[in-house]
Amino acid sequence: MNAEIQTRTEKDLLGLREVPNQFYFGIQTLRAIENFNLSSNKINQYPNLIKSLAMVKHACAEANHTLGKLSDLKFNAIKYSCDQLIQGFYHEQFPIDLIQGGAGTSTNMNANEVIANIALEHLGHKKGEYNFLHPNNDVNMSQSTNDVYPTAIRLGLLFSLDDLNTPFENLIASLRRKGDEFAHILKMGRTQLQDAVPMTLGQEFNAFASTLEKDLIKIREIAPQTLNYMNLGGTAIGTGINTEQKYTQLAIDALATISQKDIKSAPDLIEATSDMGDFVLLSGLLKRTATKLSKIANDLRLLSSGPRTGINEINLEPRQPGSSIMPGKVNPVIPEAMNLVCFQIIANDLAVTLSAEAGQLQLNAMEPLIAFKLFESIELLGNALVMFQTKCIDTVTANEQHCKALVDNSIGIVTALNPYLGYETTTRIAKTANESGLSVLSLIKSENLLSDDQLSEILAVDNMVQPKAEMV
Template sequence: MNQFLNHRLEKDLIGEMYIPEQFYFGIQTQRALQNFDLSHNKLSQYPLFIQSLAWVKLACAKANLQLGHLSQEKYTAIEYACQQIIEGRYHDQFELDMLQGGAGTSTNMNMNEVLANIALEYMGHQKGQYQYLHPNNDVNMAQSTNDVYPTAIKMALVLMIDQLEKPFQNLINGFAAKAKQFEHVLKMGRTQLQDAVPMTLGQEFLAFSNTLAKDLKLIKNLVPQSLYQVNLGGTAIGTGLNASKAYQEIAVAELATLIQRPIQSADDLIEATSDMGEFVLLSGLLKRTATKLSKIANDLRLLSSGPRTGFGEIQLEARQAGSSIMPGKVNPVIPEALNISCFEVIANDLAVTLAADAGQLQLNAMEPLIAFKLFESIDILNNAMRMFQEKCVVSIQANTAHCQHLVENSIGIVTALNPYLGYENTTRLAQTAFRENRSVIELIRSEGLMTQQQIEEILSIQNMTQPV
């Protein structure tokens, strides 16, 4: 029995190969599948990237049709194939590893071959009958991996950032809601893990909300503006070889219409082909957000530490048993998981930076790593922020009485008394309170330095936590 009965024979510059008939990809994709088995993260795990690449291909086909370089019959078939991909079909045909050599050529050819074979079937032909519609000559007409691939990466990132906005904003709102809930909970602020001056728990949580809001604004306002500048039409190195100026203008305009974004040609296509600055900028902002989120997770783990021997100012909802040996132990697993997620994003930024630095001359062959790490970082942050809000922040409770007790027994409140009693007197009170293990308030009362009414007025939440 012929083992290749249900296969088709395809050829490339390396030689011949039998491709299983059920596959819509061809020989170049098959070779890449054999060569690259690195991360086990497949193109199909990032559907927005696959859809973006199909949008780019459709925009290019539209330009070639308008210029008379592509027949109406071939265009209609390619358009049909692109729409199938955009609508989410055939994504199982994109099983290439995200990590691959060749500057993304394997990914580009994966799309070219799948589109060609879908189009061939639409035209009534068999897969692999490329004499009727060719992956390179027709689907990839006037294109290079070097302009199509980075353009698709940018489009995917724009769409992924759109998806990131909702969990980002929900987390910001979640902290703001907790700030409102805790606005009357007085507690001690701390610097260098030592008692500082009083504040409210609401102020602490509002700072969490505001610091994340700054990052969301930066990502929304700055990043898309840089990602909207594309090198489509620049072909191999930005000179536009095998593509006309008219093609470039039409293709970019069609892409802008298709994804409904203000996509524009970069001012210098050679620079835009070789430079990875926009990706480094985005990666840096994602790292900034991850760093802030990790710091917030650290703060919540400290504030909830205990339950008897730690800070114990807030209580996190118990999510699971914390130990296989210590009965009753509950760990802050959600903030811990957020920490771990953020560490991955921070590490990804280094990978993006090294990859951007490693490009030579007119092309950066490390773009597959840059794309993979940016996609991964956005996915991680998306999932981590959703988890953090839904499984931690929303259910945080304040241990109000304990917070008040810590304030009243803290030596740090002498700072609030300094304007009334003087620096030397308050220093003496602080030293005595610490040495004799007494509260500052108790000493003031025993020495008759202030009346009870004065003490209550000075140590009110308003006076201690707001400018006077």
């Protein structure tokens, strides 16, 4: 250590270390910083995780205080520290990489040390004077990393999913507005990149909204059913060693009150300590949403392709010049960025799956990666939803006349004539149109197969984009 830096001496299992006095974390956090310099993703980048750790520590302290195991003085000091973290203070004191060995022990000890040192200063003592209030004996009383860490992860994910609601809802609403705005615009639907049958551009955008609504509903249903069940009180492996019988329910009740979440104790604490199935389910739902969003982004890129030689049914607002060599080129950068985010979320799901599978016996040591990837996926998804809505969907416009011209010149409208002319006749008309370059309508009229009034009725927008009340 630099001689000019004021330090304090702390001790752990491996020996003595000098810890700079400016830090509220202690020796075990210092070792973790040195050991896990793996990525740029630190605990302090995920405030919901830190707040949740503080809520768990507060709840455990309250349970121990109720049971007479923690004095009024120590409980109030720990509560003060936790409140500070919940309010967003001292988060910079959580500098450990989210990717860490030890099944989250470093994260738990980081919280214990920071809470202890904030409390010590609040009580008028110096950082590191643990004889007055100890990170393990007091802050971590009746706890293990193996119940604190997963409980904090679950709670933090619930808060993060809450943050996802507004951007999700706003994107769906934006798509619905475009569905209404484009409701009168007839266009060709396509299957396998080939002309199919007519639809409206509004129907296309409403379908985008509907598929995302299903995912939002599913996430809102599944998340509380899985994440609300905590293994707090299970301590090391779920047996509850070093706790009293009333402790678990007291801690769970306190956590429910502090977090304002419907927190419950898992029915089997041993199972809940070792099994990561709930996280796999949540990750799968996020992957499902990402898959849908990527498909929507792909569709928008296709529909806006051109502008002269592509489909060009819609216009995406130009966001930036698209080429260093091709003047005038503008790329669909927002849908492309959405694709990239979705690919990362899909990749994160694989990391979660492999980590969950790698658990052994009574614990899953890979849980830090599960936490990292789930928090990252939710954050990426939330940011991407805002970007997609405000920089793409809100400002998309339609090329109405071009959509109509494509329909009028398409062979696909022959399908609407099939009930009136029969499959063989319409097939012949379609083939002739394709080979000659003539329109279906001109061929129908030249052969006097249907009158103008009949064609107008059959090819009316409402009759082509929804079932008829009755076929005449």
